[in-house]
Amino acid sequence: KWQKTGKLPPGPIHLPFVGNMLQVDINDLIKSLVKLSEKYGPIYTFYLGSRPTVVLCGYEILKEALVDNAEVFSGRGDFPAVQQYSKGNGIVYGTGERWRQLRRFAITTLKNFGMGKRSLEERVKEEAQYLIAELQKTNGKPFDPTFAFSSAGSNIICSLVFGDRFDYKDQEFLTLLHLINNSWHIMSSTWGQLLFVFPKIMRYLPGPHRQIYKNYVKLGAFVAKRLKKNKETLDTNNLRDFIDCFLVKVEQEKNNCNTHFNYETMLKTTVNVFFAGTETVGSTLRYGFRILLRHPEVETKVQEEIDQVIGRNRSPCMEDRNRMPYTDAVIYEILRFADIVPMSVPHTVTRNIKFRGYDLPEGLNVMPLICTSQYDPVKFKNPRSFDPNHFLDENGRFKKNDAFMAFSAGKRVCLGEGLAQMELFIFLTTILQNFKLKPLMNPKDIDITPESSGLGNIPRPYRLCVLPR
Numbered sequence: 001k002w003q004k005t006g007k008l009p010p011g012p013i014h015l016p017f018v019g020n021m022l023q024v025d026i027n028d029l030i031k032s033l034v035k036l037s038e039k040y041g042p043i044y045t046f047y048l049g050s051r052p053t054v055v056l057c058g059y060e061i062l063k064e065a066l067v068d069n070a071e072v073f074s075g076r077g078d079f080p081a082v083q084q085y086s087k088g089n090g091i092v093y094g095t096g097e098r099w100r101q102l103r104r105f106a107i108t109t110l111k112n113f114g115m116g117k118r119s120l121e122e123r124v125k126e127e128a129q130y131l132i133a134e135l136q137k138t139n140g141k142p143f144d145p146t147f148a149f150s151s152a153g154s155n156i157i158c159s160l161v162f163g164d165r166f167d168y169k170d171q172e173f174l175t176l177l178h179l180i181n182n183s184w185h186i187m188s189s190t191w192g193q194l195l196f197v198f199p200k201i202m203r204y205l206p207g208p209h210r211q212i213y214k215n216y217v218k219l220g221a222f223v224a225k226r227l228k229k230n231k232e233t234l235d236t237n238n239l240r241d242f243i244d245c246f247l248v249k250v251e252q253e254k255n256n257c258n259t260h261f262n263y264e265t266m267l268k269t270t271v272n273v274f275f276a277g278t279e280t281v282g283s284t285l286r287y288g289f290r291i292l293l294r295h296p297e298v299e300t301k302v303q304e305e306i307d308q309v310i311g312r313n314r315s316p317c318m319e320d321r322n323r324m325p326y327t328d329a330v331i332y333e334i335l336r337f338a339d340i341v342p343m344s345v346p347h348t349v350t351r352n353i354k355f356r357g358y359d360l361p362e363g364l365n366v367m368p369l370i371c372t373s374q375y376d377p378v379k380f381k382n383p384r385s386f387d388p389n390h391f392l393d394e395n396g397r398f399k400k401n402d403a404f405m406a407f408s409a410g411k412r413v414c415l416g417e418g419l420a421q422m423e424l425f426i427f428l429t430t431i432l433q434n435f436k437l438k439p440l441m442n443p444k445d446i447d448i449t450p451e452s453s454g455l456g457n458i459p460r461p462y463r464l465c466v467l468p469r
């Protein structure tokens with residue numbers, strides 16, 4: 001069907017059933033896809049089993065697709081790791097009118113609860129103090145920061161979605177964080193990549209990839225419990241959180257047989273936002289602090305800027321960011337270099353389109369390799385090096401770069417970008433205001449390449465010490 005519809009971009013010769021599997025290293029799918037673009041150019045066709053996918057590489061073509069043709073490239077493509085659970089419900093994996101309505105509702109509702117506003121900033125500042133208290137408990141001894149960071153990030157989204165934060169030692173909370181972390185690791189492992197390339201076959205084979213679905217079911221059970229609790233205690237004159245607002249919306253729409261607001265979409269959307277808001281910020285902080293251990297000179301410069309602009313006696317706030325170009329650039333560079341969602345999430349085209357001379361039929365899978373924009377040598381001087389100068393001009397002022405696509409671009413752009421930027425700035429500056437980082441090895445020996453790459457780029461596990469300043 002796909003071939004008959006028109007001229008797809010060229011690509012490596014594919015075999016029946018296995019597609020282009022034999023042309024890639026399944027331990028590092030992304031690297032292989034980037035390598036193929038050296039031969040076939042910025043747009044080529046790659047077969048996942050029998051299904052063609054158009055791969056987009058480099059800033060120019062990603063912008064042309066995701067931004068200049070935003071509507072057409074806004075469909076959601078095959079993502080087998082989660083499809084079995086989400087079944088097209090929810091924001092991340094929804095498509096068409098359902099996705100549009102759920103996304104609009106989520107953005108408006110999260111804004112009403114303070115996303116992008118001062119009230120939420122106060123919440124983030126308060127959480128930063130809990131994080132500092134948690135780090136103080138380590139007494140300068142080595143520790144693994146994974147769960148302290150993901151707890152802090154997760155608590156912000158929990159406040160918005162569930163109306164409250166959790167204690168860092170709360171067992172149920174820790175279990176949820178483990179489920180999310182575990183799923184993210186599997187999606188980013190060889191098993192996750194096998195699942196991506198062979199969705200049908202892998203569904204029937206044993207292996208860790210099956211755990212992703214089980215984890216989602218457990219997360220869903222927790223969210224279902226919260227939905228029930230909210231419903232039992234709902235006061236329509238005092239809406240407490242995202243779930244309350246969704247319950248009201250479902251009730252308002254109950255006689256509309258075409259509605260997209262029902263129990264299933266409420267459950268899956270809540271799971272989506274909870275998952276997306278937890279692992280991403282946690283992973284970025286974990287990656288970012290590993291980079292700072294590797295580059296103590298960057299840590300020192302950020303601390304100098306903190307001392308100059310904020311001092312030691314008050315908490316950092318978002319207004320400070322405008323007066324801290326170096327720290328601003330460091331955060332952008334962490335997001336660029338760590339590149340924690342390197343191939344974004346698959347898209348599709350929503351209607352037939354002629355694009356760069358090729359015929360892309362409606363429903364065709366598109367893989368926007370946003371890592372190739374973040375590492376585009378035309379747009380960044382030394383893309384393979386961590387260098388905050390990528391975001392500074394010659395006078396030391398912050399300089400935007402269009403090729404920065406850590407949150408993707410266009411209609412599907414991450415809806416939590418503003419929130420994530422706020423959390424990263426406040427958490428990072430509050431930690432560096434209070435502590436000096438101490439690595440457990442010579443900084444020059446710290447490897448800041450990812451441990452594995454798939455849906456996510458996973459930083460290598462590490463421990464560090466934090467000493468009071």
Ligand code: HEM
Pocket residue numbers: 091092093103157272273276277278280281284340341344345346406407408409411412413414415416417419420
């Ligand atoms: C450093 C932190 C984050 C990064 C790097 C990140 C990155 C991304 C990326 C690359 C996408 C895929 C966009 C696409 O399909 O083209 C995405 C989607 C999404 N993100 Fe984030 N994200 C982050 C934090 C958050 C937070 C805090 C939230 C919570 C509100 C969130 C909620 C979502 C949702 C709901 C989507 C799906 C959007 C859609 O399909 O319309 N993300 N994110």
